[in-house]
Every structure is written in structure tokens, then in C-alpha cells.
């Protein structure tokens with residue numbers, strides 16, 4: 061079976077927001093002016109959360125050596141958490157000259173005998189793709205030898221961005237795993253969560269609510285994911301994409317192939333969480349379920365409202381400037397607003413058209429969408445009298461100079477801001493930042509600088 | 511007392527790395543260029559290598575990191591011999607900022623396709639140093655030292671006279687910014703004018719300043735690299751830095767070279783002082799040095815009880831391992847195994863039962879009874895927790911703890927702090943695991 065996905069075809073997916081009107085240029089990074097991760101990283105983000113599968117990276121040391129154990133995607137898998145086991149063939153000069161297939165075959169055997177995974181993913185990277193190592197063959201033969209699914213992932217870094225890589229990772233799942241096993245039971249309320257990676261336990265903030273409503277998470281791609289579950293994903297009644305446009309192509313194909321409808325939503329902030337839960341119930345279409353969901357949403361909102369009351373008092377009149385990228389441009393803005401903080405500006409330089417429209421919707425006509433945040437944010441802090449700046453580490457000094465509080469939103473977060481309960485975590489972090497003495501102390505003038 | 515010296519070291523027989531702490535040569539070159547003032551490191555490869563590297567160091571140093579990529583794609587990989595992506599990169603960089611130097615270095619991808627970076631570099635009209643660092647060869651130390659040698663080879667002007675007051679320090683990659691500063695201060699106290707290459711002590715030392723991370727800030731100035739060959743002596747620290755010293759001597763054969771495998775513990779610091787006394791003709795070091803020596807001797811006596819009963823596994827870069835091995839064995843600690851990211855002459859004659867070039871998979875293969883405590887980067891944490899072992903975090907990466915740039919384990923002073931910290935970690939671990 062030829063498993064190399066057709067990159068052009070994937071790029072042409074209408075789901076690639078900035079695809080039209082130009083065809084491929086949107087994905088070509090600019091030499092000397094590029095910051096994002098590569099396609100391999102995207103595949104890693106999408107697939108590594110399967111903790112019951114081994115993830116073998118076929119390439120030189122940079123690809124895995126610098127990247128394993130970097131993302132906190134907790135799992136309830138009771139055996140060894142293979143997400144956090146770094147495995148690589150560590151391609152050396154010899155392999156580059158003579159080919160790395162033999163070494164790969166041995167590495168696969170050693171991985172499987174050592175860890176007994178439920179499946180094995182083999183990731184191509186730039187060097188091994190360039191020298192033409194045949195990972196399809198390696199996987200096919202290994203699957204026959206060991207009797208577990210072995211999935212080749214063709215997302216070497218140089219084919220494109222992180223987003224494309226996530227999509228390629230999803231393609232590999234679709235081609236090799238989905239539909240290869242039947243679930244023991246099915247329910248009318250079986251859903252797949254697509255693109256939810258359970259970073260810092262985000263998914264666990266709302267999965268108990270789904271459970272309470274009688275909605276079953278049949279499988280996930282791939283937060284707290286199980287190989288056995290994703291193999292049965294074709295029997296779900298609904299695909300739910302969580303904050304991950306890059307995987308729309310997968311759900312669309314599943315709709316064509318298995319007739320599964322899909323919706324896309326996010327669980328950031330109170331409004332999105334409530335809307336998300338209701339959207340799932342609506343899509344499943346059961347009147348009793350919809351009623352149950354409405355009641356649950358009302359209950360949770362009331363509970364949260366009570367818990368947030370002291371914070372809202374504290375945050376009354378506070379203004380924030382937000383400088384980040386992607387869906388965070390509006391999702392964090394929405395969460396801040398839920399807490400009663402006015403978001404006076406958000407950066408949209410690195411956002412898609414869709415994200416920009418959403419940002420405009422949330423911020424209203426007076427909110428500023430910054431196209432050049434580096435230059436604009438300092439001015440806006442003064443003009444609008446902002447009290448806090450939420451941005452990447454590079455902007456810290458701006459906040460210090462202005463003597464206002466700062467939160468690094470691009471840092472790997474340690475706790476979840478997801479769903480209702482996560483909003484409390486965010487509120488607590490904001491309170492901390494706003495009350496902390498460090499920002500004005502750090503900006504204090506030295507005694508010799510009169 | 512004396513432990514058996516290892517006869518030889520062995521490499522893991524596996525065909526894969528399991529939980530590796532090996533880091534790539536381009537990552538080492540990145541750091542070296544970050545030790546130059548107003549430099550833009552430019553990695554010639556796929557965009558992911560630079561992105562991973564940037565995130566890696568940003569988390570380790572808790573600082574913004576300047577780094578760009580030529581962003582080679584599957585299309586340019588085939589159509590372009592590097593000319594296009596490199597010249598486009600340079601154009602786009604200088605459009606936004608004015609670097610004093612661009613540090614251009616390769617990766618596995620661009621070496622595999624055979625780009626001629628030296629030829630391309632010569633055609634560039636900006637200050638630029640190039641170096642070949644395929645990530646399928648060597649590791650962090652080799653990349654750091656290759657970049658350092660390249661800077662000397664391509665920037666330093668030959669000289670035929672020397673200034674005996676001027677000393678060039680060549681620190682290995684694992685010395686922290688504060689350690690470099692302490693070593694410089696130590697030498698300065700003997701009256702030397704010290705220039706460090708690469709110099710992370712003023713660039714990645716975690717100081718608050720108006721940094722936009724557009725370019726590196728702090729570090730050695732390019733004009734000082736040009737003048738290096740006028741120094742009277744060059745001091746290399748770490749086996750990986752010997753080639754750099756030789757490179758400098760090629761620019762001026764009169765420069766005297768002193769090499770130290772490391773500067774950890776009593777004996778090594780004594781050796782450094784002997785050299786500095788010989789070079790200056792002084793009879794004794796400045797006063798505070800002596801006081802710190804007394805404190806270290808006292809720490810050795812205070813800490814030997816805890817360390818002497820502990821069996822260690824040390825993991826990381828070879829030059830750092832040589833240092834740790836020395837100071838721990840000075841205090842009587844038993845080293846069950848040294849596991850190095852890459853092979854190096856730094857691993858010769860270490861006082862350890864085993865010396866392995868490998869990964870954390872090798873630690874899992876050792877009998878659990880073989881050791882009590884493991885030293886290494888962030889990745890050892892999960893392992894120590896799972897096996898119920900004590901641990902101390904040192905080396906790259908350390909994403910869990912803050913203040914990595916302020917860690918100071920070398921010379922008399924750092925040695926005294928290190929031994930006390932080590933002893934405290936051991937005692938606390940024994941307490942928690944119910945041993946006494």
C-alpha cells in the first residue's frame with residue numbers, strides 16, 4: 061500500500077485558511093525570517109500523546125534530542141507512559157552514506173521487545189527522507205513480524221509547517237488505524253475528540269461533564285489516547301474538532317468514508333465551553349440530551365459565577381493588552397473578558413483571517429487589532445491605561461518599563477486554563493501578576509542613575 | 511580509597527538511542543554564536559531544527575534567544591545548492607537588524623545534499639563566519655568548539671608580537687555563564703586582561719535589559735575576536751577546546767597554551783594557580799583565593815561522610831563529566847558509571863567503574879542496586895523518580911529549575927558550594943527513602 065500522502069492535495073484542502081487565492085506560497089517559509097516549527101514537530105504534537113504506542117524517530121539527533129519530554133500531555137494509561145520515552149535511530153554518517161534501513165529494522169525490533177507497545181509509529185525526518193529510506197517497507201515488515209500496527213509517518217520537517225505536519229500525522233492515523241477494529245459496544249452518543257492533546261490536562265477539565273451527560277468519548281486524537289480506541293473511531297456518531305483547524309481534512313474524509321458529521325469548537329473560557337457543550341448536544345440531536353446539557357451548563361455557570369465573584373470584583377476596571385498568535389489571539393481574550401477584564405488590544409499579526417474575524421467579534425469595534433504589536437503595544441499601554449500585558453518573553457521589558465504586570469502566555473503552561481475549572485486557574489494567575497510587587501521593583505531606578 | 515581506573519569505555523550496542531541526552535552539533539554552534547555580541551546565529555537547514563533549538567534554550571536559560579533559519583524546504587532542497595536560501599536569509603536578516611556578525615552553520619539536511627557553504631560564504635558581503643556542523647556527527651561539544659575554531663580561523667588577524675598581560679580563555683560548552691565570569695574574575699585578580707571566546711557570561715547570564723532577542727546581546731565583541739592573536743597566553747578548559755587553542759596558535763606561534771581538562775575541585779584549582787603564579791612571577795595568589803581554598807578543604811571534610819557512602823551515576827557532556835567526576839571523587843564519592851553523550855578524550859582515565867557512551871536507556875540497563883544518585887539534565891528526573899533514586903540536576907537541558915546560568919561548581923569557591931549542596935541532597939534523599 062502506498063502511504064505517502066499527497067502533499068499538494070493536502071495543501072489544497074480548503075481547510076488551510078490562507079490557502080486561497082495563492083496555492084502553495086502560504087506554506088513556504090521565508091529564509092531568515094521564520095519562527096515556526098517543522099512538519100515533523102506537527103506530527104509529533106498530533107501523535108505523541110498516544111502513551112500506549114512507541115514513537116520512533118528515524119533521523120539524526122536534533123529532531124528528537126531537542127524535543128522529547130517537552131510537552132506535558134498527561135495520560136491515564138496505567139503502564140509506562142511512552143509519550144515521554146525518547147526513541148531515535150540517531151542517524152550517523154555511516155547511515156547517510158550507506159542508507160539507514162537496516163539500522164531502522166533493528167531499532168524497531170529493539171523498541172518493540174523492550175516496551176511491548178500497542179502500536180509503533182515511525183517518523184521520517186529530513187535526512188532520512190532525502191536519502192530515501194523506505195519506512196513504509198520497514199513498517200510493513202515489522203507489523204508482520206510483531207503482530208502490532210506499525211504506522212509510517214511521512215512528515216519530514218522540510219515539507220512544511222507544524223500545521224501541515226499535524227495534518228499528515230492525522231492522515232497516517234486515518235490510513236493505518238481507523239476502521240481496523242470494531243468497538244465492543246456502541247452508544248448513540250459516541251464521539252471522537254480530534255485535535256485535543258490534553259496539554260496540562262485540558263481535556264480532563266471537561267471530560268467529566270461529557271460523561272455526566274451520557275456522552276461517551278469513543279476515541280481521541282490523541283489526548284489521553286489509546287490505540288485500541290482510535291482503531292474503532294469509524295463507529296462514532298460525531299467528530300468534534302477541538303481548537304485544531306489543521307485536522308479538518310481528517311474529519312472531512314471521515315465524513316465521506318464513514319458518514320460521520322463533524323463540528324469544530326474550543327473549550328477556552330466560560331462562553332466557549334458552554335457553547336461547545338451545547339453544540340455537541342445539538343449535533344447529536346437528542347432532545348433529552350439537549351435539555352440535560354442546558355441544565356448542566358446553567359448549573360456550572362452559576363457555580364463558576366459564584367467562585368469568580370471575588371475575582372470579578374478585583375478585576376473590575378482592569379485593562380489588558382494581549383500579544384500572542386493563532387487561536388490564542390481571541391481565545392485568551394474571551395477568557396479574560398469572562399473574568400471581567402477589558403481587553404483593549406490583541407495582536408493579529410500571526411493570526412489567520414478566521415482568527416482575526418473572531419478577535420474583532422470578541423473585542424468589539426473599540427478594541428485594537430495590532431498588526432505590528434512590537435511597535436504598537438507600548439503606545440497602547442499608555443493610551444489605554446492598561447494594567448497588564450500578556451505576551452511572549454520578549455515583551456517582558458516593555459511591561460517593566462511601563463511598570464505594569466506581565467504574564468508570559470507563550471511559555472509552556474504548567475496548569476490548565478481549559479473549560480470552567482481552568483478559568484479559575486487563569487483568574488488566580490492574573491490576581492498574582494496584578495498584585496505582585498516584582499514588576500515595579502524590577503523597574504526601579506538604580507541609586508546611581510539620578 | 512583509590513578506585514579502579516576504567517580500562518576502556520564501551521558504546522551501547524543498540525541500534526537506537528533510548529531517552530537520549532545527546533544534543534546536536536548545530537545546537538552547540540548556536541550557543542557559541544550567542545556568545546558573540548550582536549550576532550545572529552543562522553542555522554542552514556529545515557525550519558524545525560532552529561525552532562526546536564530556540565525553544566530548548568529559551569526554556570533552559572529563561573531568556574529570549576536570537577536565532578534564524580534558512581528554512582530549507584523539500585523544493586529548495588532539490589533545486590537550490592544553498593545559494594538561494596542563504597543569500598535570501600542574509601538579505602532578510604539585514605533588512606531588519608544590523609548584526610556585527612552572522613554565524614552560519616549547517617545541519618544534517620544541508621550536509622547530505624552537499625551545499626558548499628564555504629564557497630557561498632565567501633560571496634556574502636556581510637561579516638559572516640561559516641562552519642560545518644552536520645547533526646549526524648559529533649554533538650554539542652563538537653559544534654561549540656568547531657564554531658569557536660571557525661571564528662578564530664576566519665576572523666582573527668595573524669600577529670607576530672604578544673602582550674603578556676592579555677589572556678584568552680576558551681571555556682567548554684557546559685561551563686555556565688556565572689562559572690565563566692568567576693574564572694575570568696579569578697584570572698583578572700592575577701593582573702590579566704582576560705578575553706573569553708565564546709563568552710556567555712554577559713549574554714546568557716540572565717540579566718534584565720532591553721533585550722528583544724533580535725540579536726544576541728553581551729558576549730565577546732567581533733573586534734576583540736580580530737585581536738585575539740595578540741594575547742600572550744591562551745587557556746583552554748575542557749578537552750573539546752584544545753583544537754581551538756591550536757587554531758589560535760596558528761595565528762601567532764608565540765602564544766603560550768595552557769590546558770586544563772576542567773577547573774573543578776581542589777587539585778585542579780591548585781594546578782591553575784600554579785600556572786598563574788608561574789606566568790606572573792607572583793609568590794602567592796590574592797588573599798580571598800586562599801580563604802576560599804580553606805573553605806573548600808573544610809567542605810571536603812564536612813561532606814565526605816555523605817558523599818563517601820554514595821554511589822553516583824553521572825550523565826551529560828564529556829567535559830562536564832570530567833569535572834563532576836573529579837570533585838565527587840575528591841570527596842570520596844564512588845562513581846558507578848559515567849555516561850557520556852558523545853565520545854571524547856575527556857573520558858580517558860576517569861575514576862569510575864564504567865564509562866559508557868550512551869543514553870538513559872543504559873542507566874535503565876544497570877542494576878538498580880548499582881547506584882544511589884544520578885546527576886544530569888531534566889530527563890533524569892522521571893528516571894530518578896521511577897527508580898526511587900536521588901538526583902541533582904546539572905547540564906543541558908534543565909527546564910524544571912530556574913537559575914541555571916547562576917550555577918557555580920568550579921574553582922575553590924564553586925567546589926565548596928557544590929559539595930555542600932550535594933551532601934544536602936544526599937541526606938534529604940536518604941531521609942525520604944527511609945535509609946539512614
Ligand code: SF4
Pocket residue numbers: 098099100101119122123184185186187216217218555556557558559560562619
Ligand atoms: S526540520 Fe527536519 S531535520 Fe530539522 S527537526 Fe524538523 S524534521 Fe528534523
